[in-house]
Amino acid sequence: MDTYSPTEVEAKWQSRWDELGTNLFSRDDLATAEKPYFNLMMFPYPSAEGLHVGNIYAYTGADVWGRYQRLKGHDVFQPMGFDAFGIHSENYALKVGVNPNDLIPSNISNFTRQLRRIGAMFDWNHTVDTTDPNYYRWTQWVFLKLFEAGLVEKREAPVNWCPSCKTVVANEQVIQGLCERCDSAVEQRQIEQWFLKITNYAQRLLDGIENIDWSSRTLTAQNNWIGRSEGADIDFPIVGRDESIRVFTTRPDTICGATYMVLAPEHPLVDALTNDEQRETVEAYVEQAKRLDLKARQYVDRPKTGTWIGAYCENPITGAQMPVWVSDYVLIEYGTGAIMAVPGHDERDFEFASTFDLPIKRVIARDSSNNAGLMTEAYVGDGLLVNSGEFDGLSVAEGKRAIVQKLEANSLATGQVRYRLHDWCISRQRYWGPPIPIIYCDDCGAVPVPEADLPVLLPRLEQFKPDDSGDSPLARDTEWCSTACPECGGAGTRETDVSDTFLDSAWYFLRYPCTDTDEVALDVDMVKKWLPVNSYIGGHEHAVLHLLYARFVTMAFHDHGILDFAEPFEKFRAHGILSKEGRKISKSRGNVIIPDDLISEWGADTVRLYLMFLGPFEQGGDYQESGIRGPSSFLERLALSVAEASDGKGDEQVLQAMHRTIDKVSNDIEQLKYNTVISALMEYLNVVREGGRTCSKQELEPIIVMLAPFAPHLAEELWERLGHNSSIFESGLWPEADPELAKVETFEIGVQVNGKLRGSISVTADTSEDDAMTLARSNERVATHLDAGEVRKVIYVPGRILNVVVN
RNA sequence: GCGGACGUGGCGGAAUAGGCAGACGCAUCAGACUUAAAAUCUGACAAGAGACAAUCUUGUGUGGGUUCGAUUCCCACCGUCCGCACCA
Numbered sequence: 039m040d041t042y043s044p045t046e047v048e049a050k051w052q053s054r055w056d057e058l059g060t061n062l063f064s065r066d067d068l069a070t071a072e073k074p075y076f077n078l079m080m081f082p083y084p085s086a087e088g089l090h091v092g093n094i095y096a097y098t099g100a101d102v103w104g105r106y107q108r109l110k111g112h113d114v115f116q117p118m119g120f121d122a123f124g125i126h127s128e129n130y131a132l133k134v135g136v137n138p139n140d141l142i143p144s145n146i147s148n149f150t151r152q153l154r155r156i157g158a159m160f161d162w163n164h165t166v167d168t169t170d171p172n173y174y175r176w177t178q179w180v181f182l183k184l185f186e187a188g189l190v191e192k193r194e195a196p197v198n199w200c201p202s203c204k205t206v207v208a209n210e211q212v213i214q215g216l217c218e219r220c221d222s223a224v225e226q227r228q229i230e231q232w233f234l235k236i237t238n239y240a241q242r243l244l245d246g247i248e249n250i251d252w253s254s255r256t257l258t259a260q261n262n263w264i265g266r267s268e269g270a271d272i273d274f275p276i277v278g279r280d281e282s283i284r285v286f287t288t289r290p291d292t293i294c295g296a297t298y299m300v301l302a303p304e305h306p307l308v309d310a311l312t313n314d315e316q317r318e319t320v321e322a323y324v325e326q327a328k329r330l331d332l333k334a335r336q337y338v339d340r341p342k343t344g345t346w347i348g349a350y351c352e353n354p355i356t357g358a359q360m361p362v363w364v365s366d367y368v369l370i371e372y373g374t375g376a377i378m379a380v381p382g383h384d385e386r387d388f389e390f391a392s393t394f395d396l397p398i399k400r401v402i403a404r405d406s407s408n409n410a411g412l413m414t415e416a417y418v419g420d421g422l423l424v425n426s427g428e429f430d431g432l433s434v435a436e437g438k439r440a441i442v443q444k445l446e447a448n449s450l451a452t453g454q455v456r457y458r459l460h461d462w463c464i465s466r467q468r469y470w471g472p473p474i475p476i477i478y479c480d481d482c483g484a485v486p487v488p489e490a491d492l493p494v495l496l497p498r499l500e501q502f503k504p505d506d507s508g509d510s511p512l513a514r515d516t517e518w519c520s521t522a523c524p525e526c527g528g529a530g531t532r533e534t535d536v537s538d539t540f541l542d543s544a545w546y547f548l549r550y551p552c553t554d555t556d557e558v559a560l561d562v563d564m565v566k567k568w569l570p571v572n573s574y575i576g577g578h579e580h581a582v583l584h585l586l587y588a589r590f591v592t593m594a595f596h597d598h599g600i601l602d603f604a605e606p607f608e609k610f611r612a613h614g615i616l617s618k619e620g621r622k623i624s625k626s627r628g629n630v631i632i633p634d635d636l637i638s639e640w641g642a643d644t645v646r647l648y649l650m651f652l653g654p655f656e657q658g659g660d661y662q663e664s665g666i667r668g669p670s671s672f673l674e675r676l677a678l679s680v681a682e683a684s685d686g687k688g689d690e691q692v693l694q695a696m697h698r699t700i701d702k703v704s705n706d707i708e709q710l711k712y713n714t715v716i717s718a719l720m721e722y723l724n725v726v727r728e729g730g731r732t733c734s735k736q737e738l739e740p741i742i743v744m745l746a747p748f749a750p751h752l753a754e755e756l757w758e759r760l761g762h763n764s765s766i767f768e769s770g771l772w773p774e775a776d777p778e779l780a781k782v783e784t785f786e787i788g789v790q791v792n793g794k795l796r797g798s799i800s801v802t803a804d805t806s807e808d809d810a811m812t813l814a815r816s817n818e819r820v821a822t823h824l825d826a827g828e829v830r831k832v833i834y835v836p837g838r839i840l841n842v843v844v845n
Numbered sequence: 846g847c848g849g850a851c852g853u854g855g856c857g858g859a860a861u862a863g864g865c866a867g868a869c870g871c872a873u874c875a876g877a878c879u880u881a882a883a884a885u886c887u888g889a890c891a892a893g894a895g896a897c898a899a900u901c902u903u904g905u906g907u908g909g910g911u912u913c914g915a916u917u918c919c920c921a922c923c924g925u926c927c928g929c930a931c932c933a
Contacts, residue, residue, distance in 0.1 A: 255849060255928085262848065265932065287933060300933095340931085372932045379933090385846080386931055458932045581928080615927090620856090622926095651870075653858065657850090660857055668870040671885090678885095714859070717869035724869090730886075788865035793914045795865055819900085833913055839864040843913050 042677035042752065044641020051751040052157065060765055061159040063115060065554040068564055075112035076568045077104035078547055078607070080576030080584075081119040081166070083126055084145040086134070089152040091631040091649075091661070092623065095616045098646045099655045099712065100575040101158035105747035106707055107573075108159070111770030115568060116159055117550040119166035120146050123174070124539035128470035132503055138470050139498055142169055152633060157642045157750050159767070164553045168542040173549065174472035175493030176559035180545050180591065181464075181475060181537065185486050187598045189235045192484060195463055199227035206467040206504070225329045231465035232474055232535065236590045240264055240457040242604075243589055252610040253656065259581035265458030270442045272451040274299060274351040274378065276311065277359060283307060283351055286373030286456055289380065290445075291437030294426040295401035296378040297391065299351050299362045300344065303327035304370040311362060313348030320347050320364060327366040342367055342390040354450045355441065356427070365390065373456055381416065388416035401425050402434060462587065464538040467510040469502035471536030479523035479530045488524050494532070510534040544587040547571055547606060560600065571607045578612035585610070611710060614658025616649070623661075631661065643749035644670045650712040650748055659713070672720055673752055676745070679726060679733055680756045688736040695725045696740060697780035700773050703744050712748070719745055735760055740773040742766070789814045790841040791823040799840065807834040814840055 055061055063071070079100035082093055101116070108114040122142045131138040146167060153160060166173050184190050197206045202222040206229075236243075244264050247257050269288035276282055283299055301308050303324045312320045323345045344365030351360050360378075367386055368377050381391035381398040391398050398413050404421040423429045423437045432440055445451030465474065473494045475487035487494055497518045502511050512534040513519060523530035551564040570592075585607075592606040615622075618629050636645050647669040652659025688696070699722040706715045719741055726733045726741075739760060746753035746766050757766040789797045797820040799813040811832065814820045824844060831843040 258849065259928065262929070267932075269933080285933080289933075342931090367931050367933095369932065377933050384933065386933075389931095456932080578927080651857090662857065662871070665857065665871045672870090675885090713857095714869080717859075720869055786865080790865085790914070793912095798865065831913060833864090835864060839914080841864080841913055 041681045042674050044643060044751075047755045048157065048642055048751045051754045052154065054754075055159075055765075058765070060767065061116070062161050062163050064163070067113075068115070068551055068554075069567070071113035071115075071567070073112045074568055075104075075107050075114045076547075076551075076571045076573075077107060077114050077116045078550075078571045078574045079116075079118075080574075080580065081121050081543070081546060082149065083124065084120045084122050084142065084149045085126070086130060086141065086145055088148050089633050091633050091636075092616050094156055094633050094645070095649050095658075096575065096577065096613050097153070097158055098156060098649055099613050099710070101156075102646075102650060102707075102712060102747040103573060103575065103710070105159060105750060105767065106772070108767050109743060109746060109770065109772040111772075114159070115164075115551065116161060117164040117166075118153060118158075118160040118162075119546060119550070120149065120168065121539065121543050121546075122146065122167055122169045123471045123536075123542055125466070125468060125470070128468060128502070131470070137498070137500065137502070138169075142167075155637055155642060156633075156646065159750070164550050166546055166549055166553060168539075168546070171493045171495055172556055174496075174542070176549065177472050177537070177542050177545070178475040178487070178492050178494060179489060179559050180541065182486050182489060182492075183598060183600065184234055184591070184594060187594055189238065189594055191233050191235060191461070192230055193233060194228045195231045195233070196226040196228055197231075197467070198224045200224050223329070229467075231463050232476075232533075232537075234462040234464055234541075234590070236462045236587070237457060237459055239590050239593055240266070240459050241455075242593055243459075243586065246589065246593070246605055250605050250610070251608060253578075253612045256578060256581045256585065256610060256612050259578075260586055263459065263582040263586065267456050267458075269454055269456070270438075270445075270451045271374065271454045272354065272378065272445060274354060274360075276362075277350040277352055279311075281307075283362070283376050284374045285376045285378045286454060287378060289383065289438070290441045290451070291423060291429075291432075291434050292380040292383045292401050293353065293355050293378065293441055294423075294429070295380045295382045295399045296353055296360060297381060297397045297399055298360050298379045300368045300377050300379050300390070301347070301362065301364050302368040302370040302375040303364055303366055305364075305368075305375045307376075308347060308364050311347055311349040316346060316348035319345050323364060330366070342386070342393050344390065344394070354445060354448070361396075363394075371460060372458065382413055383416055383418055385416045385418065388413075399425060462538075462540075462590075464541055465535040466538055468504065468536055469496075469499060469511040471539065472496065472542070473512065474533045474535050474537050476533035477521055477523055477530040478533065479526060479528060481528060482523055482525040484533075485523060485525050485530070491524070496536070510536065512536070540583055540587050543584055544591045547574075547588070548592075548601075565601065569601075570603050570605060572609065574607040574610045575613055576610070581612065611656060614653065614656055616652070616658055616661055618661045619663075620660055640666055640670055641751075643752045644673060647673065647716060647748045651716045653713055655710040655712050669716070672723065673749060675727065676723060676738075676741070677752065677756065679723070680735075680738060680742075680759055683733050683735045683738055683760075686734045686736075688734045689731075692726060692733070692737050694779050694782075695722060696737060697775045698782070700740055700744070701775035701780045704772075704775065707747075715744070716748065743771045743773055785837065787837065788839055789817065789820050790839065791820065791844055793841065796820045796823050801837075803837055805836065807832060810834055810840050811842075814842070 077100065079097055104114045104116045127138050127142065131141050168174060181190065199206060200222060244261065244266060247261060267288050269286055270290045271284055271286050272290065273282040273284050308320065308324060342365065344363050346361050346363050349362040351362055353360055367390065368375065379387040379390065381387040381396065382400045383402055388398065400413055401424060402417060402421045403424045404419060420434050423432045429437055429440055442451050442453060473496055475492065475494045477485050477487060479485055497515050499511055499515060501514065504511060507513065519532045519534065521530050521532055522528070548560055548565060548569065551568040552559070552561040555561050588606050592601060593604050595601040596604040617623060618631065621627060621629060623629055623631065644666060648666045651669055652661060699718050702718045703715050706718070722741060726737050742753050742756050743766060754766050784800050784802050786798045786800055788795050789799055797817040799810065799817065801810055801813065815824065824842060827844040829842055829844055833841040
């Protein structure tokens with residue numbers, strides 16, 4: 039058919055957009071835009087395989103949003119970049135034996151080609167590539183600013199260590215406790231690493247959730263991840279020593295039910311408190327706990343293990359003596375690394391006590407009927423305090439207050455809020471990342487690299503594989519390592535760890551509007567004009583890490599006077615996941631969809647339209663090979679209609695349907711319900727073409743504008759064929775529904791008798807109940823059912839339903 | 846285990862301040878056009894009963910409840926998917 043050839047139309051408009059700079063901003067454009075709208079989407083890791091169909095799904099949905107905003111008259115800035123550093127790229131480079139320095143550029147050019155092909159309106163003048171020294175120079179600058187703000191700290195932390203490869207291995211390289219490469223058991227080791235103190239911002243990050251418009255499941259995930267708990271720190275005096283064990287608990291009300299204490303294996307007091315008889319057992323246990331890799335340690339289903347260390351504590355309320363145990367179910371990184379165990383009211387403690395025959399005591403009763411007898415499981419519900427001496431009869435909430443108050447009076451407790459959130463470890467003992475800009479000097483210690491000396495270039499290493507030295511590969515380049523101390527000018531050595539990829543992506547959105555300058559990281563005026571981001575669309579898998587880190591960096595920069603806003607993304611929406619014929623798409627299943635082939639066969643517009651038609655964008659959809667015919671023939675029919683359209687005025691009935699369609703589409707697109715937007719457009723085209731009628735241009739123009747976000751090339755083409763000579767995206771053409779025309783005058787409503795549909799009548803908005811009943815009676819079928827008994831009640835909801843109760 | 850989302854024809858999915866279940870599309874079948882095929886157009890398409898007509902009955906995971914009326918609200922259960930995983 040010569041009315042529509044996707045290949046020609048798409049090539050024509052893509053090159054015209056390039057020629058006219060339709061989607062590009064000059065520095066001046068950025069500075070003078072009147073209605074700035076920053077439409078952001080998560081930048082990809084440029085893999086060697088090329089764009090995944092899931093990427094295309096996400097970017098199309100985000101592009102639809104951007105193009106829609108543009109049709110509403112905004113100046114939409116929609117940049118794209120590449121998150122090319124990181125262990126992903128490095129592992130792949132190792133696998134194929136190519137240096138990542140050589141691999142990344144060709145991957146990026148392939149991605150760029152594919153991204154252009156889907157016809158998204160990216161501003162290719164403002165891209166970022168995290169591996170470009172002109173970018174990571176500023177990533178290092180971000181680190182220095184956080185350092186200045188006192189948010190960087192070096193301390194010991196555990197890493198997974200493979201004793202056979204003699205190297206640090208990342209969590210994702212540990213498969214069921216074994217090293218991915220050599221299958222030997224991985225253990226943990228303590229090494230010095232750099233941390234960003236995100237926990238300083240735990241409460242602020244939590245509070246900020248109130249003021250941002252994000253997908254609720256994303257906010258829930260952040261809320262849970264930050265994990266605020268209110269409770270108390272309580273000191274338990276150690277018997278026979280002038281020292282105590284401090285625990286954190288959210289249930290001080292259950293203190294009288296505490297029957298033993300537990301220390302984490304790494305707790306400093308373990309060694310000090312262990313007596314001679316127990317020493318051998320305890321040391322063996324601690325050693326064994328240490329050998330577990332970081333992942334296996336977190337396995338909940340493992341049976342509880344542990345051993346008594348030969349010491350006792352005194353319960354500060356009851357004065358009872360309680361044995362002190364060591365067990366790996368207590369984690370050193372949370373709270374104080376020690377707990378008071380209340381087996382009667384904590385499931386984990388109950389399991390442990392049952393295993394080791396420790397006493398289980400009830401101190402909370404739901405009511406008087408269950409305060410006696412043997413406990414068969416931990417009771418974690420609400421109730422009243424029992425077996426708690428002077429506190430008996432108090433509710434859980436009252437008990438918490440009363441007990442903490444009493445202990446506070448004796449300086450044995452303080453109210454305490456704790457978070458599960460951990461500080462962000464950014465050290466990676468790897469090659470493919472930005473070197474952390476620190477120089478070690480024997481006299482001055484760890485000194486940050488002066489801003490003027492940035493970037494600290496990542497040297498090209500031919501041997502970038504982690505080796506058995508235990509150090510990062512950069513340590514092998516001794517020439518690179520040795521430098522002068524910036525403070526005293528003496529001999530210095532560079533930090534050889536690189537930073538986490540998440541640091542690259544924690545600030546990239548700030549850089550996009552600033553890429554016209556290499557002088558500074560952030561161009562103050564541009565940042566002021568374009569940020570915070572108006573809309574961010576991306577995968578839900580980044581709900582906690584990336585999205586939290588970006589918020590943290592933004593808040594820290596706000597407090598440090600660099601930014602004048604504290605939240606980076608006003609609005610965030612998580613898109614859904616695409617499946618294929620009901621199954622997850624994955625390489626291992628062998629059901630991947632090759633985007634290039636699909637576009638060659640159907641054209642980018644059809645592919646875009648189909649992907650958006652599959653289901654609600656925020657929920658994802660199921661891709662089925664045959665389904666693409668529908669959207670494809672829809673576009674063809676539309677092109678055909680334009681070719682045949684007359685100049686005359688539109689039919690009144692059709693125009694009414696058109697305004698109802700405009701109304702529905704405008705509502706649904708705001709909610710990202712692209713699937714129903716498309717079905718509404720299809721439905722309208724069916725009305726326009728009904729019975730093979732000839733349509734008019736007036737009936738078609740708005741539908742082409744509304745289709746433009748989904749099928750931009752064809753929309754441009756048809757717009758031109760209808761006699762317009764500027765781009766459809768240039769002048770805020772989004773149609774507005776005329777409420778008078780969109781209004782439905784007469785409509786069919788159902789008539790029910792005893793809740794069962796028996797017919798329908800045609801009414802207007804102001805038809806009275808009596809008139810409706812008369813109309814209903816004139817329907818033979820309804821009348822039969824009405825005559826079966828006596829009318830007891832009539833429910834008439836104008837415009838909705840008429841229901842008659844008869845018996 | 847905890848948290849979140851969800852369960853509707855052969856399939857993807859519509860419809861929830863409670864009001865005609867199955868929009869739109871795929872697949873399938875029949876017809877028109879065609880020498881033929883493709884494309885296009887027209888029509889049928891939840892299940893069962895029925896003179897295969899009118900019509901009736903059943904039907905939104907299962908079982909209860911509220912209501913004139915429930916896919917939508919409430920309770921219990923079953924199942925699927927996704928997070929987090931011993932956070933005291």
